[in-house]
Amino acid sequence: MDLGDCYRLLGLRSGASFADIKTSYRRLAQQYHPDINPDDKKAKDKFIALTEAYKLLLTVVPPEETFLNSSRSRTSWYDDLKTSPQEKAPAATTVKTQPPTTPKPPHLAEIEQRLKWKTYEQLQRFLKERRFPQAIALAEALADRLPADPEVRQWQAIAYQIWGRALITQNQLLKARIYLKKALKTDPHNKTLWNEVQRDFQRLEQVF
Template identity: 80%
Template structure:
């Protein structure tokens, strides 16, 4: 299920807000809940699809909501600085204040919660062999938390695990693509490098 499918399952247009996604999920989940439709397999399947779509969209839309909060916090901080400077300028000359280089504590806490919640979901996807969902999840988190070494490592491992699974399915060309992505994403990870090299050796043997 890709992001477009997720929006369609929830009856929404692409780019819907977090509030719209949440409201639509609650309405449809109540309609198709197994407790309300105990003997209806189609309703049960619909409920499962709704839940999966909702969880996947949260990993993409929630980071956007956080980014919006971040911009608001930054704007508020700039306004506070302007007001403070105007007040001080009326009485005395003040040396320029350095701009803050770190993120607000509130935003850091939100991002850390998102990061580890997403990691838990990523682990479940990999264990359940739901590799496309795992990759989409890892890539969305990497975009939101760009430069986070742990997130890049998780993304690279997800690529490598899927590449190995593709070798087992004899999809060798596709496997090569994802193994290369793993190395490119986390090129300084020696343990990952050794694992990927073994996967490449296995792949080459199958091509002979």
């Protein structure tokens, strides 16, 4: 079951908030619960699938009300990530977020910022633990939620590149090429990232 299936099972769009996921699961779980449908095998199977989807989404969608403060610069996290014990990931260019042209209500902007930086912390953990599919899903979900945020776009591109490098090491060369191209497409104006990905492509050609 992939993340798209999970969202569809819960009747949600990709990138739905933690609160929406929780609300939808509770509603559907009550509807299909075996205690309410004791002789209905389809309802039981549906309940099991809903529960699995809910648990998977909880691993990639952080609670909005939780916010971890970081004492260091948040845009410097890429410097600390390593794609292998011998190879340190290149530093990405700091991208300054431009103020929105239309100010949002303070409470909404605050919630989005808390979600953004909580997701940032979780993305770091996934990448350091080499849990690349979860990291990609998390970055893509945040990008769907905040499509105009340049920092989010940068994190998404870096996640693609790191997985691409890992795939080269695993000799999954075609898949590696796909994710390296996605990195360039996601953040095409990041010169540092562009140069690093070009070196990754050169490495790919040497392996082929």
